[in-house]
Amino acid sequence: MDPRIVRTRQMLKEAFVDLMDEMETEKITVNRLAERAKINRVTFYLHYKDIPDMMDKLADEMIEEIQRILLDNPETTPKPREDEQLVKLLEHIAANPKFYKIVLATKRIPIFTERLLKLLSALITGRFDNIRNDAYYAKKQIQKDIAIWYGSSALIGVIVSWLRYDMPYSPQYLAKQFLMMTSPKYKE
Numbered sequence: 635m636d637p638r639i640v641r642t643r644q645m646l647k648e649a650f651v652d653l654m655d656e657m658e659t660e661k662i663t664v665n666r667l668a669e670r671a672k673i674n675r676v677t678f679y680l681h682y683k684d685i686p687d688m689m690d691k692l693a694d695e696m697i698e699e700i701q702r703i704l705l706d707n708p709e710t711t712p713k714p715r716e717d718e719q720l721v722k723l724l725e726h727i728a729a730n731p732k733f734y735k736i737v738l739a740t741k742r743i744p745i746f747t748e749r750l751l752k753l754l755s756a757l758i759t760g761r762f763d764n765i766r767n768d769a770y771y772a773k774k775q776i777q778k779d780i781a782i783w784y785g786s787s788a789l790i791g792v793i794v795s796w797l798r799y800d801m802p803y804s805p806q807y808l809a810k811q812f813l814m815m816t817s818p819k820y821k822e
Contacts, residue, residue, distance in 0.1 A: 643681060645671040647692060647733075654736050659689075659743060693749045696737075700726060700753060717813055719757070720789075724805030727793065731801065738790075739797035751786055758785040785816060 649670035653662045662685055668675045682688040703726050704719050727734045737746040762781050792812055796803065803811070 639681075642671075642673060642677060645673065646678065646681065646688065650688065650692070651733050651736055654741055654743075655732075659685075659741060689743065689745055693745045696733075696746060697749050697753055700750075704757070717809055720809040720812065721805050724793070724796075724808055727797070728801055728805050731797070734793075735797045739794045742794075747790065751790055754786040754789050755782050758782050758789075761785075788812075788816060 646667065649667055650662070653666060653670055664675055664678050664685065667685070667688075668678045671678075682691060700723060703722050706722075737743045738750070759778075759782055762778055762785075789812065792808070796808060
C-alpha cells in the first residue's frame with residue numbers, strides 16, 4: 635500500500651482516538667476529524683464514506699492486526715501454545731494502550747468489543763476442540779458453547795479491567811494468572 639495512504643489513515647485513526655477521548659462518538663463529525671488530522675474533508679472521503687464506515691474499517695484493521703500477530707509463527711517452529719498466543723495478544727494491547735483503552739475500556743464501542751469477542755470466541759473454540767476429549771472435561775460434561783461463552787467473556791472482562799487500571803501487570807503475568815484460573819491443567 636502507498637505509504638501516503640498508510641500515513642493518512644494513521645493520522646485519521648489517531649485524530650479519531652483523540653476526539654473519542656474528548657467527546658461522545660456521536661458528536662464526532664468529519665469536519666472535526668479532518669481538522670484534528672490536519673487534512674481536508676475531501677481526503678477523508680477518499681478513504682471512508684462516513685464516521686460509521688471509518689469505525690467499521692478500524693475494527694476490521696484491529697482484528698486483522700491481532701490475527702496477524704497471533705498467527706505469526708515461522709514455519710520452522712511448532713504451533714504456539716495458548717499461553718504464548720495470549721501473551722502476544724496482551725503485548726499488542728499494551729503496545730497500543732490509548733486506542734484499546736478508549737475503544738474497549740472507556741467508551742466500550744460495541745463494534746470493537748463485538749469483533750474482539752468474535753475473534754476470542756474462535757480462538758477458544760479451537761482450544762476447546764483440542765481438549766474436548768480430555769478426561770476432566772469429559773467427566774464434567776462441559777458443554778462446548780457454554781465453555782466458549784465463558785472463556786471469551788472472561789478474557790474480554792480481564793482485558794477491559796486491566797486497561798481500566800492502567801495495566802498494572804505485565805502481559806506475561808496476566809496471561810499466566812488468567813490461564814491458571816481458566817485451565818484446570820495449565821502447566822507453566
